[in-house]
Amino acid sequence: MYHQNDATLAIKNVVRVANIIANLDTILQEAKNLSLTAKNARVVALRAGDSAFGFKPITNFIDEFSELTIKTTKSISMLSSNLFEIALSVVRYSDFQLRLNIAAQYTEHTDIHHLQQQGRLEFIRTVKQLESAVMHLEGYFEDILKQMRSAEYIAVTSRVEASNAGEFSESLQSVSNFIAGAAKNIKHAINENLKEISLLKGALR
Amino acid sequence: MKSTEIYSSTTHTWIVLGRDSQKSEKIIDTNQYLIKSNDEAIILDPGGIELFSSMLASLLKHVKLEQITTLFASHQDPDIISSLGLWDKALPHATLHAPWLWEGFIRHFGMDNIQYQSIKDEGGEIKIGKAALKFIPAHYLHSSGNFNVYDPKAKILMSGDIGAALEKNEPPMFVEDFASHIKHMEYFHRRWMPSNRAKNNWVARIRELEVDMMAPQHGRIFKGEMVQEFLEWFARLDVGSASD
Numbered sequence: 001m002y003h004q005n006d007a008t009l010a011i012k013n014v015v016r017v018a019n020i021i022a023n024l025d026t027i028l029q030e031a032k033n034l035s036l037t038a039k040n041a042r043v044v045a046l047r048a049g050d051s052a053f054g055f056k057p058i059t060n061f062i063d064e065f066s067e068l069t070i071k072t073t074k075s076i077s078m079l080s081s082n083l084f085e086i087a088l089s090v091v092r093y094s095d096f097q098l099r100l101n102i103a104a105q106y107t108e109h110t111d112i113h114h115l116q117q118q119g120r121l122e123f124i125r126t127v128k129q130l131e132s133a134v135m136h137l138e139g140y141f142e143d144i145l146k147q148m149r150s151a152e153y154i155a156v157t158s159r160v161e162a163s164n165a166g167e168f169s170e171s172l173q174s175v176s177n178f179i180a181g182a183a184k185n186i187k188h189a190i191n192e193n194l195k196e197i198s199l200l201k202g203a204l205r
Numbered sequence: 206m207k208s209t210e211i212y213s214s215t216t217h218t219w220i221v222l223g224r225d226s227q228k229s230e231k232i233i234d235t236n237q238y239l240i241k242s243n244d245e246a247i248i249l250d251p252g253g254i255e256l257f258s259s260m261l262a263s264l265l266k267h268v269k270l271e272q273i274t275t276l277f278a279s280h281q282d283p284d285i286i287s288s289l290g291l292w293d294k295a296l297p298h299a300t301l302h303a304p305w306l307w308e309g310f311i312r313h314f315g316m317d318n319i320q321y322q323s324i325k326d327e328g329g330e331i332k333i334g335k336a337a338l339k340f341i342p343a344h345y346l347h348s349s350g351n352f353n354v355y356d357p358k359a360k361i362l363m364s365g366d367i368g369a370a371l372e373k374n375e376p377p378m379f380v381e382d383f384a385s386h387i388k389h390m391e392y393f394h395r396r397w398m399p400s401n402r403a404k405n406n407w408v409a410r411i412r413e414l415e416v417d418m419m420a421p422q423h424g425r426i427f428k429g430e431m432v433q434e435f436l437e438w439f440a441r442l443d444v445g446s447a448s449d
Contacts, residue, residue, distance in 0.1 A: 092315055096294045099258045106262035111270040115295055122294070 009203055010094040013130070014087045016196045016203075020137070021080045023189040027144065028073045030182045030189075034066035034151070037182070041175040048168035054161040055172055061154055062179060065147045069186070072147075076140045079133060086130045093123040131204050138197050141190045148190070151183035206259040208239075208266065209378050211418065211426065212359040217242035217336035219361055221420065222263050224375045225256060232256075233371070235284050236422050238363055240356070241268050242334025247275040249354055249363050250285045250422050257288040261295065275300050275333060276319070277340075279365040280348035281307040285422070290315025302331060302340070306350030324352055341410065343367060345403035360417035367407070368435055369393055370424030380425045383434040389424060391442070398444035408440045 038059050045055040100116050155176050162172035206227070212219040223236040237260060238249040246268045252260055264273065273296055278286040281304075289311065292299065297318035303311055305323035312321070328340040341353040347366050354363040370376075370389035380386045398404060419427040419435060427435050 092290055093294070096291055099254075099291055100261075102258035103262045106259060107265055109262070109265040111265055112261070115270070119294060 010087075010091040013200055013203055014084070014091055016200045017080070017083050017087045020193045020196050021077075021084070023193050024073060024076055024080060026189040027186050028070065028077070030186045031066050031069035031073055034062060034179065034182045035070065037175055037178050038062035038066055041172065044168055044171045044175070045165075048165045048172070052161065052165040052168055052172060055158065055165065058154055058158045058161060062151070065150055069144055069147050072140055072144050076137060079137055079140070083130070083133045083137065086126055086133055089126045090123070090130055093119060093126055097123060127204055131201070134197055134200055134204070138194065141193055141197070145187065145190050148183045148187045151179055151186075155180035155183065206256070206263040208263050211378075211420065212356075212361055214358065216358065217334060218267075219356070219359060219420075220267055221378065221426065222260060224378075225259050226375070227259055228255060233284055234423060236420065236424075236426075238354075238420060239264060239267060240333055240336055240338070241272065242336040244272055245274050245334040246272045247277055247331075247333045247338075248273060249277045250279055250365065251276055251288050251292060253284045253287045254291065257291045260288070270295065273299060275302065275331070277301070277354060278303040278307075278311060279343075279353065279363075279422070280304060280351045281310045282348065286311060287314050289319070293317055293319045302329075304348075304350035304352060307348075326350070328352060341414075343407055345398075345400040346407055347397040347399065355414060355416075357415070360415050361420055362411065362414065362416045362418070362432075363420045363422075365422050366397060367394075367439070368419050368421035368424070368427055369397075370421070372424055376425055378426055380427050380431045383431050383438070386425065387438065393423075394439065394442055395444055395446040399448075401444055404439065404442070404444055408436055411436060 041055065041062065042059040045052040045059055048055070096119050097116070100112060100119060104112050104116065158176040158179065159173065162169055162176050165172050206222055206225040208220050208222045210218060210220050218241050220239040221236050222239060223234065225234070228234070232253065232255055235250070235252050235256065237252050240247050240249070248264070276292060276296070276299055278301060286303070289301070293316050300320045300322050301316070302322045302324055305325060308321055308323055324340050326342060326344065328342050330340070331338050336356065336358070339355040339357065341355050341362070343351045343353045343365060345351070351365060353365055353367070368390070370386060371393055372389045416432050417429065419432045
């Protein structure tokens with residue numbers, strides 16, 4: 001049986017999806033900045049020559065995972081717009097159910113009963129679609145989280161390499177700081193999204 | 206919601222649905238019309254989201270759900286068609302006839318299944334079972350893309366917002382005394398209708414038709430002489446009052 005609460009819950013789910021999508025922008029922006037930083041760091045490392053020898057493979061590595069993060073975030077963006085559509089569909093079916101229940105109070109016509117059953121099945125189908133999309137999304141976020149753990153490790157290693165880079169030490173140090181900062185921001189956004197996903201999963205159960 | 210049969214012949218029947226006692230007082234009262242013929246039926250201006258439940262329950266007293274093949278929206282207003290997202294689930298195989306001008310707007314109400322059939326500015330025709338209906342242009346009265354529905358056999362004109370009256374409580378279904386009814390219509394027509402030119406063109410167009418009953422979307426229905434009285438009154442009325 002459907003209640004007003006189901007419709008309210010469905011709307012709250014849309015808000016959660018909206019929050020997730022809003023956080024994606026932060027992730028994408030930070031990942032793009034990381035990629036740019038890797039390119040700048042490569043130039044500095046080249047100019048520094050032998051004194052920054054250990055920094056070059058690090059810049060390659062930053063470049064690699066920032067590209068990976070951008071790619072994953074873009075996949076998430078595509079999935080998210082689909083997620084929005086499904087979440088909206090859940091809202092519409094839950095509203096439909098609510099209105100049918102009111103109609104059922106006015107008449108016991110079999111067509112209403114039939115519509116209620118049909119609507120319920122469609123509602124369950126869309127909720128399952130939403131669940132599956134949310135699971136996918138969670139997987140993507142966990143991938144990025146792993147990439148960010150690597151980024152934090154690299155930030156520490158690059159700091160050591162930067163300290164040996166003589167006059168270029170300060171520039172490379174700021175690269176290390178930037179990597180650490182970006183990784184922290186991305187991790188924060190992802191953790192926020194994982195919290196929203198956990199609430200979303202709880203609501204769909 | 207009350208439903209009243211206003212016309213019946215061997216070919217088809219007109220039913221008006223309205224005066225919903227369950228609806229909130231803050232929502233404007235609306236008339237919805239059902240025309241059924243053989244195994245087909247059309248709902249004219251199906252109404253807003255808030256009316257969906259009582260509309261559905263009332264309709265099922267007269268037709269089976271699968272008989273409702275067609276919807277018509279005279280224009281894009283929420284009291285006309287904001288229930289579309291719900292009808293889209295209840296009647297996934299139905300077709301909606303509505304002004305071409307509003308397609309991209311009306312789709313905002315949610316339309317995944319129902320088919321949108323655009324009505325051109327010059328109007329058109331449709332058959333529902335054995336009933337032949339005409340879409341009569343009524344642009345700028347009040348909406349810029351707007352149609353009435355005329356049934357030449359029943360001689361009924363579903364006039365949308367033209368002839369609408371804003372009366373509290375539950376007024377009778379038909380206009381009994383035109384002079385005393387004016388006070389319920391005048392402000393609505395002067396304020397909602399923007400164009401004297403459009404109004405005069407419409408009056409001329411309708412005078413060419415045989416109309417026994419003029420059925421608006423709000424308020425009472427005009428019958429017999431009341432129709433002519435309305436046309437004369439409306440022809441004289443200066444509209445577009447907010448532009449003064």
